[in-house]
Amino acid sequence: xxxxxxxxxxxxxxxxxxxxxxxxxxxxxxxxxxxxxxxxxxxxxxxxxxxxxxxxxxxxxxxxxxxxxxxxxxxxxxxxxxxxxxxxxxxxxxxxxxxxxxxxxxxxxxxxxxxxxxxxxxxxxxxxxxxxxxxxxx
Amino acid sequence: xxxxxxxxxxxxxxxxxxxxxxxxxxxxxxxxxxxxxxxxxxxxxxxxxxxxxxxxxxxxxxxxxxxxxxxxxxxxxxxxxxxxxxxxxxxxxxxxxxxxxxxxxxxxxxxxxxxxxxxxxxxxxxxxxxxxxxxxxx
DNA sequence: CTAAAATCGCAACACTATTGCAAACTGAAA
DNA sequence: TTTCAGTTTGCAATAGTGTTGCGATTTTAG
Numbered sequence: 001x002x003x004x005x006x007x008x009x010x011x012x013x014x015x016x017x018x019x020x021x022x023x024x025x026x027x028x029x030x031x032x033x034x035x036x037x038x039x040x041x042x043x044x045x046x047x048x049x050x051x052x053x054x055x056x057x058x059x060x061x062x063x064x065x066x067x068x069x070x071x072x073x074x075x076x077x078x079x080x081x082x083x084x085x086x087x088x089x090x091x092x093x094x095x096x097x098x099x100x101x102x103x104x105x106x107x108x109x110x111x112x113x114x115x116x117x118x119x120x121x122x123x124x125x126x127x128x129x130x131x132x133x134x135x136x137x138x
Numbered sequence: 139x140x141x142x143x144x145x146x147x148x149x150x151x152x153x154x155x156x157x158x159x160x161x162x163x164x165x166x167x168x169x170x171x172x173x174x175x176x177x178x179x180x181x182x183x184x185x186x187x188x189x190x191x192x193x194x195x196x197x198x199x200x201x202x203x204x205x206x207x208x209x210x211x212x213x214x215x216x217x218x219x220x221x222x223x224x225x226x227x228x229x230x231x232x233x234x235x236x237x238x239x240x241x242x243x244x245x246x247x248x249x250x251x252x253x254x255x256x257x258x259x260x261x262x263x264x265x266x267x268x269x270x271x272x273x274x275x276x
Numbered sequence: 277c278t279a280a281a282a283t284c285g286c287a288a289c290a291c292t293a294t295t296g297c298a299a300a301c302t303g304a305a306a
Numbered sequence: 307t308t309t310c311a312g313t314t315t316g317c318a319a320t321a322g323t324g325t326t327g328c329g330a331t332t333t334t335a336g
Contacts, residue, residue, distance in 0.1 A: 015282060015333050036323080048285045053324065055283095069207050069267060096259060107259075113251040115266065120273030121234060121245075128253065129207065129265045135258030153302055153313065174292080186316045191293065193314095212292095 004028075012062040019047045023055050024064070033068050033076040033095070033104035068095045068104055069127050078106050095127075098134035105134060142166070150200040157185045161193050162202070171206050171214040171233075171242035201226060206233045206242055207265050216244050233265075236272035243272060 005024050009016050023039055039052055047055075056077055059065040068076040078095075093108045112126045143162050147154050161177055177190055185193075194215055197203045201223045206214040216233075231246045250264045 017283065017333075019284080049323090050286085050325080051284060058283095094253060096255070096261070099262070107256060110253065110255070113253070115232060115248065115251070115268055117234070117248070117268065117270075118245060118273060120276045121268075121270065122276070123234070123268040123270035124237070125269045127265075127267045127269070129267075130253055130255065130259075130261040131263045131265070132255075132259065132261035135256060138258045138260070155302075155314065157315080187292090188294080188317085189315055 008064065012064060014058060014062060019051050019055055020058075022047070023052065024059070027065060027077070027079050031105075033078040033106070035074050035076045068106075069129060070097060070104065076104050078104070081108065095129045096134060097129060097131045098137055099131055100133050100137040103134065146202065150202060152196060152200060157189050157193055158196075160185070161190065162197070165203060165215070165217045169243075171216040171244070173212050173214045206244075207267060208235060208242065214242050216242070219246065233267045234272060235267060235269045236275055237269055238271055238275040241272065 002021070005021050005028065006016050008024060009020055014020060026039060026042055027034060036052060036056065039056070040047070040049065056065070060067060060077070063080055065077045066080050068078060070076060092111050093106055094110045094112055096105045096107050097103075098105070107130075112128050115123065115126055117123055140159070143159050143166065144154050146162060147158055152158060164177060164180060165172060174190060174194065177194075178185070178187060194203070198205060198215070201218055203215045204218050206216060208214060230249050231244055232248045232250055234243045234245050235241075236243070245268075250266050253261065253264055255261055
């Protein structure tokens with residue numbers, strides 16, 4: 001497990017440090033998205049808030065995690081699939097926010113639908129967020 | 139125009155005050171969504187930040203405006219169509235954020251697609267946000 | 277092992293959002 | 307038009323979130 005995490009970091013040209021291992025480990029062991037606050041709370045040892053921000057930012061830049069837009073005003077992050085690479089995310093799946101347990105899930109098998117835009121509009125990216133009750137809370 | 143704004147307020151059982159008239163007027167005259175900051179900057183006379191927050195909150199509760207989720211971490215608001223009523227929003231349209239001019243538009247004619255969710259998941263609400271270049275910037 | 281480069285933690289700061297309360301205003305009735 | 311209860315406003319204080327600069331520490335590569 002520790003090796004696995006370190007491999008990911010090295011593959012992405014990030015130096016292997018305690019905070020990065022810990023935070024990446026959290027994402028791998030947690031099934032669902034994490035907000036900044038979740039990470040600060042669950043990291044066990046206390047990392048500085050700034051370190052967490054910078055670590056998340058580095059992970060996003062390297063294509064290890066991606067951000068998830070939510071209706072409330074909080075940014076969440078989740079692991080990317082292998083198809084993401086540095087500077088080039090391709091998270092074409094939709095996201096699901098459970099209004100019962102509060103978890104956010106990537107529904108990797110459900111691709112974002114094609115949206116027909118008005119004349120003159122072009123979209124680079126389409127985000128779909130569904131909100132309701134997840135499979136576990138049903 | 140002034141009468142029009144006052145009518146909307148009265149219809150929604152909100153007392154008619156200077157800040158509410160001004161802020162609602164901004165939404166009506168502005169084609170696109172407004173963030174809290176836009177409102178504070180454009181209100182002309184200066185209203186207290188708190189007043190703006192409370193006014194927006196009141197409008198959302200009454201179904202006059204709705205919030206728009208965005209990928210970055212900012213809340214935007216836009217006028218609701220008549221089908222919205224107190225405590226019951228029905229904004230089934232999608233939203234478009236222009237990465238050039240930064241404006242957010244409600245594409246009222248484009249309804250959110252049906253999403254087929256995994257077994258056990260049920261969605262109350264589906265938000266679609268497209269990002270790209272809008273018709274004016276093309 | 278060593279030096280250069282990258283990262284970390286602290287302090288400070290900026291922006292966003294919320295709450296309590298007294299003063300001012302609004303709406304409706306006299 | 308005057309009055310007054312209820313609503314709304316602005317101020318002050320507070321909390322949360324995110325960013326930047328910088329010296330100290332750690333990591334990497336030679």
